[in-house]
Amino acid sequence: MIEFKHVFKKYPNNVLAAEDFNVKIKQGEFIYVIGPSGAGKSTFIKMMYREERPTSGEVTVNDYELQKMKNSEVPYLRRELGIVFQDFKLLSKLTVFENVAYALQVIEKEPDFIETRVNYVLDLVGLKHKAASFPNELSGGEQQRISIARAIANKPEIVIADEPTGNLDPDTASGIMEILERINSEGTTIVMATHNSQIVDEYTHRVLEIDGGKIVRDQPEGGFFQDED
Amino acid sequence: MKISTFKRHMIESLKSLKRNGWMSIAAFSAVTVTLLLVGILLSILMNVNKVASDIENDVQVRVLINRGTTKKQEQKLKENLEDLNYVGKIKFSSKAQELKNVIGSYGKEFKLFGGDDNPLNDVFVVSAKKPEQTVKIAKAAQKMKYVYDAKYGGASAKKLFSIVDNIQKWGIGISLLLLFVAVFLISNTIRITILSRKNEIAIMRLVGATNGFIRWPFILEGAWTGLFGAIIPIVVVNFGYMWLYKVISASLASTGYHLLSPGVFLVQIDSLLIFIGIVIGAIGSGVSMRRFLRI
Numbered sequence: 415m416i417e418f419k420h421v422f423k424k425y426p427n428n429v430l431a432a433e434d435f436n437v438k439i440k441q442g443e444f445i446y447v448i449g450p451s452g453a454g455k456s457t458f459i460k461m462m463y464r465e466e467r468p469t470s471g472e473v474t475v476n477d478y479e480l481q482k483m484k485n486s487e488v489p490y491l492r493r494e495l496g497i498v499f500q501d502f503k504l505l506s507k508l509t510v511f512e513n514v515a516y517a518l519q520v521i522e523k524e525p526d527f528i529e530t531r532v533n534y535v536l537d538l539v540g541l542k543h544k545a546a547s548f549p550n551e552l553s554g555g556e557q558q559r560i561s562i563a564r565a566i567a568n569k570p571e572i573v574i575a576d577e578p579t580g581n582l583d584p585d586t587a588s589g590i591m592e593i594l595e596r597i598n599s600e601g602t603t604i605v606m607a608t609h610n611s612q613i614v615d616e617y618t619h620r621v622l623e624i625d626g627g628k629i630v631r632d633q634p635e636g637g638f639f640q641d642e643d
Numbered sequence: 644m645k646i647s648t649f650k651r652h653m654i655e656s657l658k659s660l661k662r663n664g665w666m667s668i669a670a671f672s673a674v675t676v677t678l679l680l681v682g683i684l685l686s687i688l689m690n691v692n693k694v695a696s697d698i699e700n701d702v703q704v705r706v707l708i709n710r711g712t713t714k715k716q717e718q719k720l721k722e723n724l725e726d727l728n729y730v731g732k733i734k735f736s737s738k739a740q741e742l743k744n745v746i747g748s749y750g751k752e753f754k755l756f757g758g759d760d761n762p763l764n765d766v767f768v769v770s771a772k773k774p775e776q777t778v779k780i781a782k783a784a785q786k787m788k789y790v791y792d793a794k795y796g797g798a799s800a801k802k803l804f805s806i807v808d809n810i811q812k813w814g815i816g817i818s819l820l821l822l823f824v825a826v827f828l829i830s831n832t833i834r835i836t837i838l839s840r841k842n843e844i845a846i847m848r849l850v851g852a853t854n855g856f857i858r859w860p861f862i863l864e865g866a867w868t869g870l871f872g873a874i875i876p877i878v879v880v881n882f883g884y885m886w887l888y889k890v891i892s893a894s895l896a897s898t899g900y901h902l903l904s905p906g907v908f909l910v911q912i913d914s915l916l917i918f919i920g921i922v923i924g925a926i927g928s929g930v931s932m933r934r935f936l937r938i
């Protein structure tokens with residue numbers, strides 16, 4: 415469960431990236447966060463994993479009250495989340511297997527468990543055969559699938575994806591969506607920031623539109639563009 | 644920390660050394676250069692201390708006995724000297740023996756003064772238990788009966804003590820300064836290697852690694868760097884010292900002073916260099932990554 419209550423975020427350069435955000439995302443939901451560049455989507459997403467702190471208001475993720483959270487507790491919040499980025503953020507010097515395993519090593523899982531689980535999630539994203547490759551030997555779509563595998567390795571309740579299909583061609587993007595849909599069908603909450611109208615229209619879910627730091631639309635089963643009626 | 648996690652950190656730190664190639668070599672070089680300086684300086688210092696303390700301990704009081712003193716009286720004087728509680732050994736040297744020493748040092752011309760012409764005195768050579776007590780012994784001896792004079796090298800001994808004291812103080816100062824420079828140099832080099840891995844650290848934080856978990860492999864990597872960086876200085880210091888020991892010992896032989904013999908001394912220096920290398924490597928690494936771990 416994610417909840418924003420009267421959340422404001424003002425950057426030091428006086429840009430207001432969030433103006434009175436009130437949003438509640440229930441467990442198991444799939445929600446798109448859309449809006450033009452610079453609208454405040456990334457700020458909204460980053461506040462969920464405490465990369466940014468609100469200037470005022472309350473952000474609750476699972477049972478963590480993020481505005482009260484100590485820096486030393488942040489790693490424990492992040493272990494309950496899976497985070498996927500537009501630029502994949504894979505460790506270039508580690509193999510595919512090691513990249514995924516890293517997320518389990520940080521929570522001190524036993525090596526046997528890590529082995530089994532990493533193979534399972536790599537299989538899930540269809541890249542078990544690339545386990546020994548390095549990220550720069552893979553295509554963009556494959557790297558994003560690895561980054562999703564890493565995000566779900568720890569069975570998080572929430573997956574936060576910031577433009578996960580941003581750098582990918584339409585076919586590859588659909589492949590990524592299929593994986594996210596599958597993860598969501600197993601009860602994982604998915605929050606996905608995107609610019610991709612085709613995807614939002616094709617895989618319909620709740621749509622949250624942000625513009626100029628304000629939430630301008632929160633529509634269940636909405637399309638990319640607001641219906642004119 | 645679980646054993647499997649520690650094992651992972653160890654493996655990871657070694658892999659990371661390999662992955663960072665030239666950066667690791669740069670860090671090794673910094674450690675090598677500084678440890679080489681530290682090693683050479685330490686060897687010099689410890690030997691200066693050794694020779695200085697040899698000289699210091701060598702200071703004796705020469706108690707000149709009045710001419711015409713009987714054997715019995717001499718014995719009495721010896722007992723009186725022994726009663727001074729800071730007196731160590733007392734050695735008797737007859738005036739004939741004293742003249743022999745003079746002839747040995749200054750030449751055969753002094754043979755003229757042999758037999759009854761010998762102007763010298765019988766002497767008790769008194770060594771103090773502690774060097775700084777030499778002066779006290781000399782003063783006490785001067786007041787005793789049958790004593791013509793008591794000499795301890797006076798001003799020159801005092802001067803020597805102050806020089807030794809200065810050498811030790813300066814030596815310690817320079818060593819500390821050098822170690823400080825070493826930590827600075829190493830932490831800067833490691834900072835550059837960490838800077839190039841800023842992105843890596845950011846990703847680790849995003850997947851929920853605690854600061855401790857991120858820090859450990861880096862600290863271990865620093866420790867390895869220190870350990871491997873100590874190899875060349877150890878080899879150079881060991882071979883260099885063994886060679887110098889042979890050369891210098893030969894010329895010191897006549898003075899009765901000795902350098903520290905290589906066996907135990909080199910084991911100490913080697914362990915110290917390894918220890919310093921590991922500690923400054925780990926500290927340097929830990930210090931330089933602090934700023935990347937602020938969330």
